[in-house]
Amino acid sequence: MSFADSELELLRRPRRVFTFTIPVIMDSGKVKIFNGYRVQYNDALGPTKGGLRFHPEVNLEEVKTLAFLMALKSALVGIPFGGAKGGIEVDVRELSGKELERLSRGFIREAHPFIGERVDIPAPDVNTDEKIMGYMVDEYSKIKGEFVPGVVTGKPILLGGSLGRTEATALGGSYVLNKYLETIKKEPKDTSVVIQGFGNVGSNIARILHDDGFKILAISDVNGAIYKKEGLDIKEIFSMQTENGVIPNVKKVNKLTNKEMLELDCDVLIPAALSHQIMADNAGNIKAKIILEMANEPVAPNADTILRKKGITVIPDVLANAGGVIVSYFEWVQNTSNNYWSKEKVYKELESRIIEALSLLLEKYNKLDKEEDMRSVAYSIALEKILKAEKFRGRLK
Numbered sequence: 001m002s003f004a005d006s007e008l009e010l011l012r013r014p015r016r017v018f019t020f021t022i023p024v025i026m027d028s029g030k031v032k033i034f035n036g037y038r039v040q041y042n043d044a045l046g047p048t049k050g051g052l053r054f055h056p057e058v059n060l061e062e063v064k065t066l067a068f069l070m071a072l073k074s075a076l077v078g079i080p081f082g083g084a085k086g087g088i089e090v091d092v093r094e095l096s097g098k099e100l101e102r103l104s105r106g107f108i109r110e111a112h113p114f115i116g117e118r119v120d121i122p123a124p125d126v127n128t129d130e131k132i133m134g135y136m137v138d139e140y141s142k143i144k145g146e147f148v149p150g151v152v153t154g155k156p157i158l159l160g161g162s163l164g165r166t167e168a169t170a171l172g173g174s175y176v177l178n179k180y181l182e183t184i185k186k187e188p189k190d191t192s193v194v195i196q197g198f199g200n201v202g203s204n205i206a207r208i209l210h211d212d213g214f215k216i217l218a219i220s221d222v223n224g225a226i227y228k229k230e231g232l233d234i235k236e237i238f239s240m241q242t243e244n245g246v247i248p249n250v251k252k253v254n255k256l257t258n259k260e261m262l263e264l265d266c267d268v269l270i271p272a273a274l275s276h277q278i279m280a281d282n283a284g285n286i287k288a289k290i291i292l293e294m295a296n297e298p299v300a301p302n303a304d305t306i307l308r309k310k311g312i313t314v315i316p317d318v319l320a321n322a323g324g325v326i327v328s329y330f331e332w333v334q335n336t337s338n339n340y341w342s343k344e345k346v347y348k349e350l351e352s353r354i355i356e357a358l359s360l361l362l363e364k365y366n367k368l369d370k371e372e373d374m375r376s377v378a379y380s381i382a383l384e385k386i387l388k389a390e391k392f393r394g395r396l397k
């Protein structure tokens with residue numbers, strides 16, 4: 001698929017970029033000023049949607065890229081949202097609970113004229129969680145003079161959060177993987193898996209795939225990796241979880257570094273921790289046959305061609321980890337209709353949406369006879385939808 005220059009020009013820059021300074025009264029009584037950003041990249045398909053991260057390295061360029069990826073993700077999986085992202089430059093480890101609350105409320109006081117349930121809907125991301133979303137919905141509702149739960153997603157259940165949101169990203173990835181393996185006629189019991197990261201996404205997908213009958217050869221967290229040729233007992237490992245993670249507590253297994261673990265011989269490698277784990281310098285050593293990208297951009301752009309030439313299939317992040325944004329959309333639907341769903345309904349609707357997107361992607365990908373990777377095909381599908389919507393709006397000829 002190719003696009004005209006005028007079409008690409010429209011998408012080369014975000015529609016709206018907001019930068020804020022957020023003054024916070026610290027526990028010491030002194031005022032500290034934090035920098036905040038919100039980028040609404042594209043709103044052709046609906047209100048913009050995307051996470052809000054609190055991290056010392058947050059910067060505008062990164063926020064713009066992530067906002068664009070959110071626009072592609074929503075378009076690909078067919079939810080009526082555009083893409084946004086935001087963040088605050090802050091090291092949350094240096095803040096007390098009260099300071100974190102004041103910062104979260106401060107963000108809403110600066111951003112409230114530009115966000116809203118029909119405008120732009122933030123959600124949790126790195127170092128932001130349901131507690132912070134709770135403060136945010138409270139602050140926004142105070143300013144508006146009415147309860148507006150649909151202004152953010154990822155909220156506590158009692159404030160309008162959705163059942164099933166916590167495990168949604170991992171569950172979506174497991175639906176995609178199971179369906180993809182079905183199309184290549186491979187059974188879970190004959191499929192070995194290596195998972196990097198044991199946080200929300202990594203631990204949930206390890207549990208789900210273990211229950212589905214996959215052999216989990218290795219898992220890792222920031223402390224390193226553990227490996228067992230016969231497969232790890234994930235249920236037992238869960239019971240060893242402490243505040244410092246789980247990896248150091250597991251005995252009678254081989255210990256590896258994260259780098260070594262990525263290069264293990266396996267059927268499926270699941271990076272579920274950080275960006276840019278597979279780069280040009282280690283892509284040549286990867287022995288997995290399939291990579292399921294559960295983290296955002298774990299395969300760096302300079303590694304894609306190397307992996308394709310080695311015959312490794314990369315199921316891209318815009319599809320593999322879209323379960324989170326799909327269930328965020330369900331949360332918003334429940335908030336705006338004031339009609340709350342059972343967990344079974346959330347799971348069923350998630351499966352149907354994400355499998356529909358995978359089927360459409362595979363139909364196009366298989367026709368191209370592997371001349372392009374799955375990521376390029378996914379991007380083309382998403383861009384085509386966004387550009388069509390731009391034309392219907394009359395913003396593009």
Ligand code: NAD
Pocket residue numbers: 169196197198199200201202220221222223245258272273274275294295296321322324325
């Ligand atoms: P998390 O903070 O719960 O877990 C992160 C995990 O990565 C932890 O186990 C941590 O120990 C591990 N880790 C940190 N540094 C590491 C390193 N150097 N090497 C190996 N492991 C390391 O985060 P999460 O919510 O599970 O998100 C993981 C990834 O998935 C991120 O890239 C995130 O952007 C992406 N993602 C998450 C969601 C979601 O719903 N949570 C949705 C879409 C994408």
